[in-house]
Amino acid sequence: MKKALFLLTTGLLAAASNVNAAETLSPSIYAGASAVYVDYSEGDIDMDLGAILGRVGTQLTDYVALEARLGTGVSDDSLYGVELELNYMYGLYAKAGFENNGFYPYVVLGYTKGELEASYGGYHENASDSDLSYGAGIDYAFTDRVSGNIEYMSYLDKDGYELNGFSAGFTYKF
Incomplete structure (x- = not known):
């Protein structure tokens, strides 16, 4: 599954990078925030x-954007007395998609690094990891500058555990 999504995303990015100059935008900067269910x-x-995530990116063409993201945990969970919290996660990502009547469906491929903290009875253990990340989402333009979005991401998938997220947020174009 991971390999198939990687190949699909790579193909979309390659195809999108070959657009004609007439179809490209002048690079535009955007920023946004999302609430993430992790x-x-x-x-x-x-x-x-639970986490909040900030993003800053640039739309390079009608089809390709580059994005940096930074997030932190806002709600923890516990199981058998062990409390787990997300300290941080950040990453760099490429997005490939297309606009259709205000909707912009896209795929995402990038790199995420994150840190989790487990605590039990006064003992704390931090563990950080990084991995190839991928996902898909859709933006909807409310105005020329403001859009809302939903997205699903596989942030980390290694060493027997997975960290996935579903988010909803907004973006503002400068």
């Missing part, structure tokens, strides 16, 4: 965390 799963363990 799912941590490892074997039979499934914990739900």
Whole structure:
């Protein structure tokens, strides 16, 4: 699945980079924020965390954007007395998509680094990891400058655990 999505995303990015100059925008800068429902799963363990995520990006063409994101946890979860929280996550991503009547469906491919903290009875353990990340979403333009979006991302998938997220937010174009 991961390989198929990677190949699909790579193909879309390659196709989008070959657009004619007449179809390209002058690069525009945008910023936004999202509320993220984060799912941590490892074997039979499934914990739900909350995060906020900020993003800054540039729309290079009608089809391709580059984005930097930074997020932090805002709600924790506990299981069997062990509390889990997301300390931070950040990453760099490429987005490929197309506009259609105000909607902009897209795929995302990039890199995420994050840190989780587990605590139990006064003992704290931090663990950070990074991985190739991928996902898909859709933006909807409310105005020329303001859009809303929803997105699903697989942030980390390694060493027997997964960190996935579903987000909803907004973006403002400068």
